[in-house]
Amino acid sequence: MTSLGGDRPPPPIPDRLSRKALGEAVQGCRACDLYEGATQAVMGEGGAKASLMLVGEQPGDREDIEGRPFVGPAGKVLDRGLERAGIGRAEVYITNVVKHFRYKASGKRRIHQKPDRWQVSACMPWLEGELEVVKPAALVCLGATAAQALLGSQARIGRDRGKPIESSLAELVTITTHPSAILRERGEAEREAAMDEFVADLSTVAAWLDAH
Ligand code: URA
Numbered sequence: 105m106t107s108l109g110g111d112r113p114p115p116p117i118p119d120r121l122s123r124k125a126l127g128e129a130v131q132g133c134r135a136c137d138l139y140e141g142a143t144q145a146v147m148g149e150g151g152a153k154a155s156l157m158l159v160g161e162q163p164g165d166r167e168d169i170e171g172r173p174f175v176g177p178a179g180k181v182l183d184r185g186l187e188r189a190g191i192g193r194a195e196v197y198i199t200n201v202v203k204h205f206r207y208k209a210s211g212k213r214r215i216h217q218k219p220d221r222w223q224v225s226a227c228m229p230w231l232e233g234e235l236e237v238v239k240p241a242a243l244v245c246l247g248a249t250a251a252q253a254l255l256g257s258q259a260r261i262g263r264d265r266g267k268p269i270e271s272s273l274a275e276l277v278t279i280t281t282h283p284s285a286i287l288r289e290r291g292e293a294e295r296e297a298a299m300d301e302f303v304a305d306l307s308t309v310a311a312w313l314d315a316h
């Protein structure tokens with residue numbers, strides 16, 4: 105696997121942006137190498153005029169198979185968090201910074217691998233297209249990959265989570281933990297505490313949306 109983009113073609117972003125056009129065009133993206141091992145690209149999902157956009161890292165095993173974001177174990181945690189914060193999944197547009205699943209094969213299992221920085225950069229035009237179509241009032245980065253891709257390498261979950269962050273991407277921009285990090289907590293009590301913090305961050309966003 106190469107570590108540099110080399111002479112790869114740019115992402116085939118359509119001239120007329122829409123969710124449908126982006127979703128079709130992304131399947132032909134060869135701007136990085138991740139399409140080689142993935143079943144398909146996974147574009148975001150949700151209302152074209154959703155007021156809230158959630159951005160994760162990349163599709164996981166389940167998402168790669170189903171072609172939809174956050175439908176696997178992390179998606180279940182996200183759904184529970186949204187429900188507890190009083191945000192309907194239908195009100196949000198959910199997507200990822202990287203549209204293809206990066207993994208390492210281990211027997212029959214596919215183990216998630218964090219995308220490299222060049223793969224994230226190569227994929228950014230798709231997210232920029234989604235932002236242009238949806239124009240969300242509020243944007244929440246789920247985890248460090250999304251936060252650093254959208255807000256710069258200085259972004260830190262522990263320090264910045266739940267706070268409004270200065271950005272031109274949306275009226276409210278904030279970051280919180282990635283739902284997978286909640287699943288990785290060792291004990292039941294730790295998982296519950298992490299979930300409570302996640303819900304608190306999402307509740308702040310819900311309160312902001314209610315007031316706007
Ligand atoms: N993790 C992500 O960041 N995105 C998904 O779609 C699924 C798991």
